[in-house]
Each structure stands twice: as structure tokens, then as C-alpha cells.
Amino acid sequence: MKKLLTIALAALLSVSVFTGCQNKTTTDDKNNDSNVQDNVNGADNSTDDKKLETVTVAASSAPHAEILEQIKDILKDEGYDLQIKVMDDYVTPNTAVEGGDVDANYFQHQPYLDQFNEENGTHIVSVAKVHYEPFGIYAGTSSSLDLADGAKVAVPNDATNEARALQLLAANGLITLKDGAGLTATTKDITENPKNLNIVEMEAALLPSVLSEVDVAVINGNYAISAGLKVSEALATEDPDSEAAQTFANILAVKEGNENEDKIVALKNALLSDTVKNFITDNYDGAVVAIF
Numbered sequence: 001m002k003k004l005l006t007i008a009l010a011a012l013l014s015v016s017v018f019t020g021c022q023n024k025t026t027t028d029d030k031n032n033d034s035n036v037q038d039n040v041n042g043a044d045n046s047t048d049d050k051k052l053e054t055v056t057v058a059a060s061s062a063p064h065a066e067i068l069e070q071i072k073d074i075l076k077d078e079g080y081d082l083q084i085k086v087m088d089d090y091v092t093p094n095t096a097v098e099g100g101d102v103d104a105n106y107f108q109h110q111p112y113l114d115q116f117n118e119e120n121g122t123h124i125v126s127v128a129k130v131h132y133e134p135f136g137i138y139a140g141t142s143s144s145l146d147l148a149d150g151a152k153v154a155v156p157n158d159a160t161n162e163a164r165a166l167q168l169l170a171a172n173g174l175i176t177l178k179d180g181a182g183l184t185a186t187t188k189d190i191t192e193n194p195k196n197l198n199i200v201e202m203e204a205a206l207l208p209s210v211l212s213e214v215d216v217a218v219i220n221g222n223y224a225i226s227a228g229l230k231v232s233e234a235l236a237t238e239d240p241d242s243e244a245a246q247t248f249a250n251i252l253a254v255k256e257g258n259e260n261e262d263k264i265v266a267l268k269n270a271l272l273s274d275t276v277k278n279f280i281t282d283n284y285d286g287a288v289v290a291i292f
Contacts (some may be wrong), residue, residue: 035218052081057252058093058105061086063280063288064250067130068106070279071270078266085231091116097114097255098122106130109248111160123256126267129249129291130281133221135164136174138208142215145172150217153197156204162186164244165218169197172236183247221287240291249291250255272281 055075059065068084070277075082084100087093093105094116108116110126117124153174155165163185170177176192177185187199200214207219208227215236224231231237238245252271253262270276277290 052076052079053263054083055080055104055267056083056102057267058085058087058096058102060088060105060107062092063131063284064106066283067271067276067279069204070275071267071273073264074270074273074275078270080263080266082267094120094122094124094253097124097253100255103261104252104254104256104264104273106250106252108253109250111247113251113253122250124253125256126253126257127259127264128252128272129246130252130271130276131288131290132238132240132245132249133288134231134237134245134286135161135218135220136224136229136231136237137168137216137218138211138224138229138234140211140214140216145174145216147174147195147197147215150196150198152200152213154200154202154207154210154214154217156207156218156220157201158185158204159186161204161220162201164238164248166190167244168218168236169243170239171239171242200267225287234286236252237286240289245289245291 046141046232047258056107057068059068065086065281068082072082085096085156087096087105087107090112093102093107096102097105098120104127105124113124113126116258119246130167137145139154140154140276142148147153153169155169156162160183163181163183166175166177166181166185166187166189167183174195174197175190178191181189187201190199202210204220205223207217211217219227221231224234240246252268254261258264272292277292278288282287
């Protein structure tokens with residue numbers, strides 16, 4: 001009997017020891033699992049805690065904001081969160097840059113910016129030329145630039161746009177302008193007109209509506225698009241290297257003194273990337289042309 005009690009007691013002790021070890025192992029496993037999970041969560045939190053620096057740009061809705069959308073991922077990889085503020089007037093984007101409400105704007109060309117700075121005492125500068133919207137010579141009653149003697153050629157009647165139109169006619173050999181006329185040229189600066197073209201001046205917005213009455217018309221890109229004309233089908237358009245294209249290129253602008261900030265340099269480089277060039281080429285059918 002005594003022997004039986006001894007055996008039973010030994011068995012009981014063995015079970016207790018085994019159970020204790022098993023419980024300890026289970027507890028240790030749980031602790032290890034918890035530590036692993038904490039490490040995973042810690043890694044996730046460290047990613048979440050990595051803050052992107054915000055860079056804010058004021059832009060017209062089209063094509064400017066559309067183009068900016070294409071560089072969000074590029075800038076994210078550089079550590080920046082691009083915020084686009086759509087502003088479709090021509091004053092607020094500049095006052096916002098001047099006041100520090102946004103870091104940059106993208107909507108205007110250099111002549112407009114120069115005039116705005118002069119009239120408003122602002123201090124905004126260009127950091128990059130991105131694209132231009134070309135003038136085109138569009139077919140009216142004539143289907144080519146081999147115009148008949150005395151052909152009617154309609155052009156805008158405002159100073160800046162008329163000069164661009166005359167420069168485009170000159171670039172295509174239809175007239176010759178006085179040396180140095182540049183972007184202030186008027187019909188008085190025509191020195192040679194071998195085909196005696198009848199230059200008809202009229203309000204720029206009306207040009208598409210008179211195509212049936214003239215041989216050709218030189219039309220602003222925005223008015224051509226609004227009228228359903230395809231820039232790609234124009235008889236001729238401004239060359240990217242032309243004085244007009246370079247002068248009236250749409251620019252990325254910032255407040256003077258901020259040109260070399262890291263986020264501005266990153267923004268500039270992203271806008272001048274192949275991603276943007278390819279997007280412009282693939283989506284605007286010649287109505288918007290990259291100038292870099």
C-alpha cells in the first residue's frame with residue numbers, strides 16, 4: 001500500500017511539472033508574439049509619423065492644374081505633399097504668392113507678371129518656363145498657305161496678339177517685317193508683302209466666326225479651341241523656339257527670395273520632367289506645347 005502511494009505521488013508531481021512547463025512555454029510564446037506585434041506596429045507608426053512637407057501651388061483649372069496633378073507622385077517620392085489650389089482669376093494667384101498663402105503659382109506668362117508687379121508693387125519672379133499655347137494660321141476659303149494675290153488674312157486687332165500674328169505670317173514667308181519689330185510689330189512694320197495680302201484686323205474673339213469670309217485667319221490658341229478648331233490641323237503654328245513662344249510661355253512663379261528653396265527646386269524639376277512633357281503631348285492635341 002505504501003508503495004502504491006509513493007508511485008501515485010510521483011506521477012502527480014510529474015504531471016504538475018509538465019503542466020507548469022507547458023504553461024510557461026505558452027506564456028513565453030504569447031509574450032514573444034506580443035513583442036513581435038509591437039515591433040510591427042512600431043514600424044507602421046514610424047512610417048505614418050514620417051511627415052511629408054507641404055508645397056502649395058495656385059493654378060488655373062486647365063491645363064495648369066491638370067498638369068500639376070501628374071507630378072504629385074514624383075514630389076511624394078521626394079518627400080513633398082503637393083497641394084493644388086485652383087484659382088481661375090488672374091489676380092488672386094499672385095496676391096496669394098506675395099502674401100505667403102501659397103508657395104508658387106502656375107497660370108501666367110512673363111509679360112503679364114511684369115505688368116502685375118509694376119502695377120501692384122509685388123515681388124514675384126519666374127523660376128521655369130513650362131508650356132505655351134500656340135497661335136495658328138487656320139484655313140478659311142483657302143486650304144493652304146499658297147495664297148492668291150490679294151488674299152484676305154484676318155488677324156487680331158489688339159497690340160500684343162496682332163504682333164504675334166504678324167510674326168507668324170513672317171515666319172512662313174508671307175510678309176517681311178522691319179528689323180527689330182519683334183512683339184511690338186504692327187501692319188506699319190511690314191516692309192515686303194509680295195502677294196499684296198489684305199490684312200484684316202478685328203477683335204480676336206471674332207476670328208473663328210469669319211473663316212468663311214477670309215482666305216486664312218491667325219487665331220489665338222484659346223479662341224481656336226473654344227471654336228472647336230484643332231490646333232494640330234492649323235496650316236502653321238508658332239515654333240517653340242520663336243520669340244513669341246518663349247515670351248508668352250506659361251511660367252512657374254514664386255516670391256522673390258524663395259527661388260532656391262528645396263521644395264521649389266523639387267517642384268521646378270518635377271514640372272520640367274519627361275512625365276509632364278509626355279502628358280502634354282498625349283493629351284492636348286497641339287493646343288498646349290511643352291517648351292522645355
